[in-house]
Amino acid sequence: MTAHRPPHRPTRTALAALLLVGGASLAAPPASAVPRTATDYADVLDLHGTPKAALPGDDEDNNPISTFSDRGAWHSYALPKAGDRAAYGGFSGPLHIAQEYPWWxxxxxxxxxxxxxxxxxxxAAGGTPRFTSQPGRLVQSYDLGRGLSLTLELRFATNRTALVRAEVRNTGSAARTLGAGWSGSLLRPEKAPMRDAPSLKSTEAGVGVDFAKVREKWDYLTDGTERFEVTHKEPVRTTVDGDGYRTEAAxxxxxxxxxxxxxxxxxxxxxxxxxxGREARRARAVLAAPQAYATAGDARWRGYVAGVTRGVPAERRRTAVKSLETLVTNWRSAAGQIKHDGVTPSISYKWFTGGLWAWDSWKQAVGTARFAPELAESQIRAMFDWQITAASKTRPQDAGMVPDAVFYNDPARGGGNWNERNSKPSMASWSVWEVYRKSGDRSFLRELYPKLAAYQAWWxxxxxxxxxxxxxxxxxxxxxNDSTEERRLAAAWESGLDNAPRFDAKLGTSVVANRAADGALLGYSLDQESVDLNAYLAQDQAYLARIADAIGRPDEAAKWREKSGATNAAVRSxxxxxxxxxxxxIALKNGAPLTDRGRGIEGAVPLWTGAATKEQAAHVRQRLTDPGEFATHVPFPTVSKASPYFDSKAYWRGPVWFDHAYVALSGLRRYGYNKDADELTGKLLAGAKGLTGDRPIQENYDPLTGDPLNSPNFSWSASLLLPILSGEQ
Structure with a gap:
């Protein structure tokens, strides 16, 4: 991940019209050839559980209950567990995001x-209910006995609104007259001032929750204008009593x-x-035609499923759909300082919920493009919205830079997680090109090309x-960045491999100042030139050449190819x-390779980018396929098992991350080692615990045991699993 913990943490047609009204202009590809039905993908993720307190998570800030969201909504739901009679009749939650932080x-x-x-x-008179998740919806089925059944289905109709449909069916021989009602109560946060933020209000069509203004930078952020509101289609009457309410059908x-x-x-x-105000109008439109919205949502999800399972072997398709559901639940629509829809790292981890990261975005867009190319484009735009320009009043020297992370709140609004103190490795041109390959949208290339070129120039x-x-x-x-140590830390974050051994101060890593010709301070560099960074930059230049050719700029394309060739040559030599x-x-002062810091997975990047010679690739392949090095129980630890600095559980000092597994596998395939790549892919998928079952896709895994580590429901893992599952280069 990337600067992933805040500074205070100790480590860190009519149908088309309906869709547009629903805020879903980010449409799916046509659902032409779905290989299996939606029910075949039931419960690819275990979404069952009822929260016990408003604050989700444990000491690691992880929410143990996985949830479902869609269309970029900022709230999500789960299913009760079978046998939890106190939860029957409703969906768990919602889990809502207080601008940046999740709360039940x-x-x-x-x-x-x-x-x-x-x-x-x-x-439950007729037996234990069935609660199941299916692509795009949560479903509850009840047998009430004596010929009555109840089915509840929850889908998202817009980027702010969920639609719940309850069907009561009489299969008996006599007429039945039934009343309906709803009830619920608040889970208040335990501590002030957030404890007093929510308040219940009855409305003409249901019930609402207003939120008082709370500006707790590291825990809870509201402006006093937020609202959660339930609106019924049929006439109802609601009474509120403290933190509880009752609604009755008229x-x-x-x-x-x-x-x-x-x-x-x-x-x-x-x-x-x-x-x-806008959402009240949308909700009325949804309730005027609920079946049409349900049908449109199901069609959209059939398209999504078709996109992620195409080319994937049958036995791996459930994992592909799990990746899909992970990415869609982490999708957040534009809000606050986030100007375009994007995919956050994880709704299940406190610090990854309300913001977007650059490196993550480049990777996540590649996977998202398989089922929603417009969303993938939007995600990339969301980061370039905040690209520094020469007109900046505070940092014109950083024109072209894309900040590491942007959140709902920037520092001027009291946001603590916004991060402009470093950037991220330039994989953006690769990401843009891969999205273009799925969308065919050449205007997107024309839009992004000058921004990508400016990003290159900044580096x-x-x-x-x-x-x-x-x-x-x-x-x-x-x-x-007010000290040498803070500058070293920011630089390590800029790599994305935050605490990798090669950046350890105790091993001699330090920083130097970079100045313009007139002596003006431009920033700082580590006193080492990094192999992954330069391989990425060479690849970025090659993709800029492709983009320039595609938009009719052949002379510029030739220059980018020449530059890419020179950068690749420097990497391999x-x-x-x-x-x-x-x-x-290599050391900045003398160009000596820093071999004393051990072998890290970054050494495989030149195979993916094509910088390595065939002979070099053959030697790297030997390391990648050696069980004592990188072919561990779960292959591709971030640090070789043979390294004295290897630690199987310490973030970037050993755990397996699927982005670098994808890079290593693709690199092997690029140089013709397909059999090795196939075998290591099998080990990866089988060894990572829960991956092929219903457990969440994890941020990373212990390479020796396969145990899941760190954030669950992690987006870039889900995204790059998709090409891994299909065996693509």
Whole structure:
């Protein structure tokens, strides 16, 4: 991950019209050839559980209950567990995002009950209910006995609103007259001032929750304009009593034998008064045609499933759909300072919920493009929205730089997680090209090309200390970078491999100042030139050549190809150590390879980018296929098992990350080692615990045991699993 913990942490047609009204212009590809039905992909993720407290998570800030969201909504839901009778009739939650941080609003805010003759019916009278997740919806099925059944389905209709449809069916021989009602209560945070933020309000069509203004930088952020609101299609009456409420349908419903009735309602979460007004109109449109929205949503998800399973062997398709559900649940629509829809790292980890990271975005867009190319484009735009320009009043020297992370709040609004003190490795041109391959949208290339070129220029202006064409990771001129150690830390974050041994201060890593010709301070560099950074830059230049050709700029394309060739040549001639058979960072002062810091997975990057010679690739392949090095129980640890600095559980000092596994596998395939890649892919998928079952896709895994580590439901893992599953280069 990348600067992933905040500074205070100790380590860190009519149908088309309906879709547009619903805020879903980011449409799916056509659902032409779905290999299996939606029910074949039921429960690819275990989404069952009921929260016990408002604050999700444990000491590691992880939420143990996986949830479902869609369309970029900022709230999500889970299913109760079978046997949890206190939760029957409702969906767990919602989990809502207080601008940047996730909180449970309720155990189950809208629990439905049915009555007959003044008696509440037992939802489990006919047996244990069935609760299941299917692509794009949560489903509950109840047998009430004596010929009555109840089915609840939750889908997202817009980027702020979930639609719940409750079908009551009479399969008996006599007419039945039923009343309907709903109830729920708040889960209040334990500590002030967030404890007093939510308050219940009755409305004409249901019930709402208003939120007071709270500006707790590291825990809870609201502006006092947020609202969660339940709106019923049919007339209802609501009474509020403290933290609880009861809603009753105004009239009973009589069901003839064989007849069914739908109770429909929406649940919306909005941030501003303008959003609330817009969403009220959208909710009315949804409730005027709920079946049309349900049908459109199901068609969209069939397209999504087709996109991620195409070319994937049958036995791996459930894992592909799990990746899909992970990415969609982590999708957040534009809000606050996030100007375009994007995919956050994980709704299940406190610090990864309300923001976007550059490196993550480049990788996530590649996977997302398989099922929603427009969303992939939007994700890339969301980062380039904040590219520094020469007109910047505070950092014009960083024109072209893309900040590491942007969140709902920038520092001027009290945000603590926004990060401009470093950037991230330039994989953006690769990402843009891969999205273009799926979308065919040449206008996207024309839009991004000058931004990508400016990003390249920044690296060589601000991060090439000795102007030799090999760049270094570094740090910006920023108030947070106020010491040598803080600059070294920011530079390590800029690599994305935050605590990798090669950046250890105790091994001699330090920083140097970079200045313009007139002596003006531009920023700082590590005193080492990094192999992964320069391989990425060479690849970035090659993709810029492709983009320039595609948009009709052949002269510029030729220059980019020439530059890419020169950068690749420097990587293979200066950064490969023949004695070690591996690529390494090199010392800035004398160009010596830093072999004393051990072999890291970054040494495989030149195979992926094509910088290595065939002979060099053969030696790297030997390391990658050696069980004592990188072919561990779960292959591709970030540090070789043979390294004295290897630690199987320590973030970037040993755990397996799927992005670098993808790089290594693709690199092997590039140089013709397909059999090796196939075998190692099998080990990877079989060894990572829970990956092929219903457990969440993890941020990383222990290479020796396969145990899941760090954040669950992690987006870039899900994204790059997709090409791994299909065996693509």
């Amino acid at each position: 609003l309720s155990k189950s805010f809208s629990r439905m009950r049915l009555t007959e003759g003044g008696r509440t019916l037992d939802l 009239s009973p419903v009589t069901l003839a034998p064989g007849a069914a009735h739908h109770f429909d309602w929406t649940e919306s979460y909005t941030f501003t008064a303008a959003e609330r 060589y202006r601000n991060r090439d200390h000795d102007h030799d064409g090999l760049a270094e990771y570094g740090a910006t001129v920023d108030p947070a 200066k950064m490969y150590d023949p004695a070690d058979g591996w690529f390494h960072d």
